[in-house]
Amino acid sequence: MPRTESSTPTVRDVAQLAGVSPGTVSKALNGRGQLREETRQRVQDAADKLGFHPNQLAKSLIEGRTYTVGVLTTASFGRFTMPLMTGIEDSLGAGKVSTLFCDSRGDPLRERHYLQELLSRRVDGLVVTGRKPDPRHSLGRLPIPVVYALTQSEDDGDLSMTYDDRQGAELATNHLIAVGRKRIAYVSGPTRHLSTRLRQQGTEDALEAAGMKLDPRDVLLGEWSEAWGRTAAGILIRQAEPIPVDGIFCGSDQIARGVADGLREAGVDVPRQVAIVGFDNWDVMVQGSRPPLTTIDPNLTMLGQLAANRLLNAIDGGELGSGHILRPCDLVLRQSSMSS
Amino acid sequence: MPRTESSTPTVRDVAQLAGVSPGTVSKALNGRGQLREETRQRVQDAADKLGFHPNQLAKSLIEGRTYTVGVLTTASFGRFTMPLMTGIEDSLGAGKVSTLFCDSRGDPLRERHYLQELLSRRVDGLVVTGRKPDPRHSLGRLPIPVVYALTQSEDDGDLSMTYDDRQGAELATNHLIAVGRKRIAYVSGPTRHLSTRLRQQGTEDALEAAGMKLDPRDVLLGEWSEAWGRTAAGILIRQAEPIPVDGIFCGSDQIARGVADGLREAGVDVPRQVAIVGFDNWDVMVQGSRPPLTTIDPNLTMLGQLAANRLLNAIDGGELGSGHILRPCDLVLRQSSMSS
């Protein structure tokens, strides 16, 4: 087993090989200063020959910037944080900055530890993320800019970015109204989740704007599961007075899929008799459902991109801003709400 | 908007406040050298007061170690890489090392770029991961240890770790045999995927060992989707000669779920008439299925832990090793294969 390379080459090694001084190597490789083209080339060749990569640590030490941002997540790599991460990486990667990941698994102690770690590593900024439906405690005043994404800091001095649950629900409900549904139900997760309540609010607002209202019997709150969706479908079918439910907005695609299954198996045609709209645009659920689900896309990847962009801007000296930014959701049309 | 902290304090600031020299601060804070307890305390107090965090960059520059490893992934945060990441983070975090994430999105150019980047940042080691079912090109000889996880380098001098598709398939098939199934089918993804072929091999091996064999008509290769599972179920039902298929090993939980749905809707009882085993142990599929799926767990989190541990060991001067390590899968029992 051959030993690892004879230790990493430095500017001095390159300088020696090219027969110049370290300072000249720096200038040559970074295209600064006035150098003879021939010299620049000679240095470049020497660097290539040695496989020289400038030590970013040394550079950072001088520049006072590491071109690194930390991502502190509470929800271990979940299915919601995933697309967010992708978005964050998109923007950061384009800005030539790398991403240091830390997963606190929701443990505050671990979080503190990671925060120290990231500060010691002198990250240029921080993205705090997680799937806490309710506001989380602030990290407090830090020497670097911080943006909370897909989670909300309880401190209004911080910048938080989430998607707009209420607007998403309005979008869904308005769509159901637009396709002529007269009695619309809302099936969702546990009341204790803020999302559940916000989406109900949006549903009610949209209905009210259309001169309709949400019958309390048509609000079914349970779990974020397919099984609950199937159960709820059964309940709704039995409530046909004065008119049958013909439109259902579900708080998640999982629930929506369960509802679709429940209805189909009870002989109810979707979307003809009942139109369904889900939430999340989670590919597996949306495509696996029969019929495929019309749903609300929270645009998580874009949220990640925006958060990262805000951060990059602040790192470059721009104003970070503060408060809670709500990004709009999109409606994605598929067969569960429209006759094909 | 209050300005950011009056620039980060350094050892010199602490030294000045404590009325000692920088060298003493270093010793005090790191518990090295012979210091008077009173001095040590004074320094500590000063550090606390200033909110001093030693600059890890400077430390790394000296030590020649960054306590950072790079994770180079081709498959952008996918559902397979996710648990792997979790495992990697588990081990690395415990070893006090941070994780620098880079997602090449399968673009070789981007991969090269990230590799340079990581080397410049002087990561102590590298995990290369992705969901390439077939061997990938090697990164070549690097000054740091590299382990390929959930992907295989085509160079045998590299260390690759994946789970054992064949063994997993054997586990599944043996289970079906054990619960008394006499005609076992294999429904899976595209032939071009190595996994598809390996799992078929495992199925055949297990059957052969039991004195049975795989009827060519019972090998149904299509896509990794629920829809394909339903289609396949329909096909298998029609092949009742000489005896009906009574056990199905599916190449993925998605397929298995589709098969379960297809069978149920055709009036076939699972598991009484037909037992089903899936692959992946993907919670959403496994739990969403009716009945819940018996499946093969590739233990991805553990794979990540092991890969990271090997890497840490090599970083600490241990032998990295080489070749292709196959980690065993586990069988997870649920209702789709056993009468409750």
Place this chain on the structure above:
DNA sequence: ATGAAAGCGCTAACAC
């Protein structure tokens, strides 16, 4: 027990 000085790898300011 503590301070002074050198140096990790690099760049920038100033000589020549």
Place this chain on the structure above:
DNA sequence: GTGTTAGCGCTTTCAT
């Protein structure tokens, strides 16, 4: 044009 020097923040001999 190119070399020399100083210094980023820290640790570590080596004096004292």
